[in-house]
Amino acid sequence: MLRIPRPARSVRGERPERPFTGYKLAQAVVSADGARTGFAGLTLGSSQVYGVTADAACVWNGRHRPPRRWCGCGFYCLHELSDARALGCATANRSALLLEVTASGRYIRYERGLRYSRQRIRVIADSRCGCGRPGTALADAGTGLVGWRHLTPVCGRCAAGRPVLSMAGFAARLDGPVLVAPALTAAGTGPSAAAPAGAAAAEESPFAVLSAEIALLHARLDDLQARLGR
């Protein structure tokens, strides 16, 4: 349950030279046609999908600009990575991605984080499979929004046989550049790299099969061309 922080005292008018770096959790989503990916919030913003760069909108009152004091609107992030990791331990947040973001625009700064109006996602920093290994791919979570399917992180071992989207594939379908932590990619050196070869192959199967079929088609065309030449 989200608790709206109350101001201890009114301090206004900060104008920092550089935007803030923060950490937050978000649900990964993929469009119905699989062509686009994005993020959805976990609590207040759970019904809204946003991309790499986004401006906050109040879900209750469209007449004011987030973040409004006495309203809970705006994007949220935490100053410390450790706080975001701790938040990810909660049952409701287990399938969320941990993101590193740049927070800018109008903001209210709190002890542990920010509420702000503009966000740019920079890094998918962490994700966990239900088994505890790093989530190197994303599978259908079985829930979603109109037009969007929720995704849940899975490791190579738990993904075996399931249709999945690699973390790099997820990032490639976003509407802007986002880095993926090395431990979450196929070449990562984390525990997922020790997954069985069969599981890894299953994870990459759509692309591998397509490449193999294209290579076979090329070979047959070459053969046909050679016969016609004779």
Next chain:
Amino acid sequence: MRLGKEKAAGYVEDTEACAPAEAPVPDPERAQAAPEPERAVAAG
């Protein structure tokens, strides 16, 4: 999400939006597929 007590409010520009350090790691899945050059075929 509990953020604690309010400390301040303000406005800041995203001055790092186009910084070179933000350039993504090359991703083969993002690369545009380009057709391979056609082979020369002897005609006639």
